[in-house]
Amino acid sequence: MTRRSLGARTLLFPTPMLIVGTYDADERPNGMAAAWGGVCCSRPPCIAVSLRAATYTHGSIVAGGCFTVSIPSEQYVREADYMGIYSGRDVDKFVALGLTPERAQHVHAPYVAEFPIVLECKLAHTIELGLHTQFVGEVLDVHAHESALDAEGNPDVERILPVISDVGKRRYYGLGKKLANAWEIGRRDA
């Protein structure tokens, strides 16, 4: 198979659509879309989000030492995209979008009440990588809409319907069909 070099770029598939929630110095709630992030540790449970220092949310995380991550379902793709285009410096995005900024229970940060999954995070590490600062948050709690859970109470991605970002061609996608069970299809005796 012929391969073509694309140069030194940040192309990873899939990337998530994460809404990072913070209060600013005036206690105004803000939410910012981020695709640079992921899980980074199981114990303690930690996730990472990377933000440019120029963003409004960056300053709020540094000042407050905490944040939430709300995961939008695909029905909110317009609202989530808006949260990646405009700055909380200029507009109250929750008001503009008619979304509800709920106060987190474990940290001083708001989350998007309409979104099915929320992680409440305490800032654990701040790592300067270049254009982006990586914030590692220890997850103090995850909470979910009842409608996002299966009969056993586990989050079900088919009920969450998260947004998948293609940052190469700048498109959002939905979840596709189930391919296989993990830690199962690859077993030698499968």
Add this chain to the structure above:
Amino acid sequence: MTRRSLGARTLLFPTPMLIVGTYDADERPNGMAAAWGGVCCSRPPCIAVSLRAATYTHGSIVAGGCFTVSIPSEQYVREADYMGIYSGRDVDKFVALGLTPERAQHVHAPYVAEFPIVLECKLAHTIELGLHTQFVGEVLDVHAHESALDAEGNPDVERILPVISDVGKRRYYGLGKKLANAWEIGRRDA
């Protein structure tokens, strides 16, 4: 909407399926599946993968200071799952799966020739977070199968067809339908 607390857990949607490629001390190629990872900086372009110290790949990255990330297409979900179940200590996974370990051009590490997208990474930061070590790799090059590129030479997620991991219910999914254009549907004038 009623919300239910699920406790302090690492639930993020979607998570990727990344195959981390290294040579061991005997120059034997190895590939390990990782879901804990993502992009973490745009300049320099960096991605992060988190691995437990107990894994064979962890030692190879520490020793070699580099790794590749190969992104499987959904037709290779079985092979990718296998690479997350078995250890390179015990088996040559490339031989067992009939996959081709190609030598990277910019770093001393192998990649999976059959997989459509590969990132070649030089280890830039090693961050001990707890059970997992986060390895931040500077991306020195991305290369792709010609068949994964659109007419303009850009990687097209609809041709890559990456695997999406649901680590909550331990399932793999394919890519779904296009929802919208990013940095566009959320514009006030859209």
